[in-house]
Amino acid sequence: MPSLKDLKNRIESVKSTRKITKAMQMVAAAKLRRAQEAAEAGRPYAERMNAVMAGLAGASAGSDSAPRLLAGTGDDKVHLLVVMTAERGLCGGFNSSIVKLARTRANELVKAGKEVKILTVGKKGREQLKRDLSSHFVGHVDLSGVKNLGYTDAQGVARDVLTRFDAGEFDVATIFYAEFQSVISQIPTAKQVIPADFEATEEAADEAATVYDYEPEEEAILADLLPRAVATQIFSALLENGASEQGARMSAMDNATRNAGEMIDKLTIQYNRSRQAVITNELIEIISGAEAL
Amino acid sequence: MADTMQFDLVSPERRLASLAAKAVQIPGAEGDLTAMPDHSPTITTLRPGLLTVTAEDGAESKYAVIGGFAEITAEGTTVLAEHAVPADEMTSELLEEFLSDAAAARDNASAEDLDALAKTAADIAALGNELGVSVRTNA
Numbered sequence: 001m002p003s004l005k006d007l008k009n010r011i012e013s014v015k016s017t018r019k020i021t022k023a024m025q026m027v028a029a030a031k032l033r034r035a036q037e038a039a040e041a042g043r044p045y046a047e048r049m050n051a052v053m054a055g056l057a058g059a060s061a062g063s064d065s066a067p068r069l070l071a072g073t074g075d076d077k078v079h080l081l082v083v084m085t086a087e088r089g090l091c092g093g094f095n096s097s098i099v100k101l102a103r104t105r106a107n108e109l110v111k112a113g114k115e116v117k118i119l120t121v122g123k124k125g126r127e128q129l130k131r132d133l134s135s136h137f138v139g140h141v142d143l144s145g146v147k148n149l150g151y152t153d154a155q156g157v158a159r160d161v162l163t164r165f166d167a168g169e170f171d172v173a174t175i176f177y178a179e180f181q182s183v184i185s186q187i188p189t190a191k192q193v194i195p196a197d198f199e200a201t202e203e204a205a206d207e208a209a210t211v212y213d214y215e216p217e218e219e220a221i222l223a224d225l226l227p228r229a230v231a232t233q234i235f236s237a238l239l240e241n242g243a244s245e246q247g248a249r250m251s252a253m254d255n256a257t258r259n260a261g262e263m264i265d266k267l268t269i270q271y272n273r274s275r276q277a278v279i280t281n282e283l284i285e286i287i288s289g290a291e292a293l
Numbered sequence: 294m295a296d297t298m299q300f301d302l303v304s305p306e307r308r309l310a311s312l313a314a315k316a317v318q319i320p321g322a323e324g325d326l327t328a329m330p331d332h333s334p335t336i337t338t339l340r341p342g343l344l345t346v347t348a349e350d351g352a353e354s355k356y357a358v359i360g361g362f363a364e365i366t367a368e369g370t371t372v373l374a375e376h377a378v379p380a381d382e383m384t385s386e387l388l389e390e391f392l393s394d395a396a397a398a399r400d401n402a403s404a405e406d407l408d409a410l411a412k413t414a415a416d417i418a419a420l421g422n423e424l425g426v427s428v429r430t431n432a
Binding site for chain 1: 303334335336360371373375
């Protein structure tokens, strides 16, 4: 049975832990709002880009001269997995669930006899994948110094990926990130970016119906826009990831705060009981002492 | 004929403008063009330059745009610019940053891309002159 002093120390320490988790939760809530705003602000661009690209891609699909970014290399031997995670921990299962998805995919591909290359964005994913997949690592993008995620950061990642593609290092690129649903739910997602795959949304179908004049001609535009479309997809994935990370951290810290509170209650009851026991003991001693006289 | 159309200017990070416009002057890759309501549907890439929007009341606003494309339909014009800054917020630091990026891209470029990238860098410098923002010319 722990002594009264031990219990008291324990309660104090849990109380300060609760203060920290509470503060982290509030910071995450504020950051989440900003991240969500950023994600929302980025949406119109990504949507238009997707719609226009879907129209363009539909028009040039099948033609022999379709750019390699769109048509692929005609092979799918070498896969590049771009695993995007957070730079920091303490955000519940956020990093692990992305890593888990990526790891499953990597193992499947290896089993199927494909070559797997991994590019990590964010420190946490790299640390977790290092254990069993470090031989597949080809690079790492460090975003730890970045405070406000900007398009230029995404461009950096995109440039890295595109240079590798141009050098013929891989055939298929897939990005892994968590799509933000709500504070309590973030869905780890895999999305193929090269060869580019533009979902034909309803809007895009309308788009295809309009006949556009292209200036310069279609293929030149396509060649110009495809790298940008890849950057845009990476950017929106990064933004989603940013919001997901803060959401995950917020709910993780909320849980931690609640658990700390429960623990404090339990310890306080235990503390009070022991204190009472000590008092009762003392009383018994005094009374039996008096009786003995 | 409608006298205004919907105009949207979006960058990856935010929506800069969304208004009813009478005319939009766009720095297209193959030359400037002015989009007015009922323009035939066109998609054009942009060169770095100055985008001028004439609002319904005739007020003009200018934006410096770098990279991206414009989509023109009869009902409206959407400009997706990789970087877009309202002209009066453009500073020489910002421009220099763009310019040095472009210059770096040019210097690392392979022979076939060299022309295009050199033009981009020159266009950005020209944009600076147009705005009266000074930049080092040796970039």
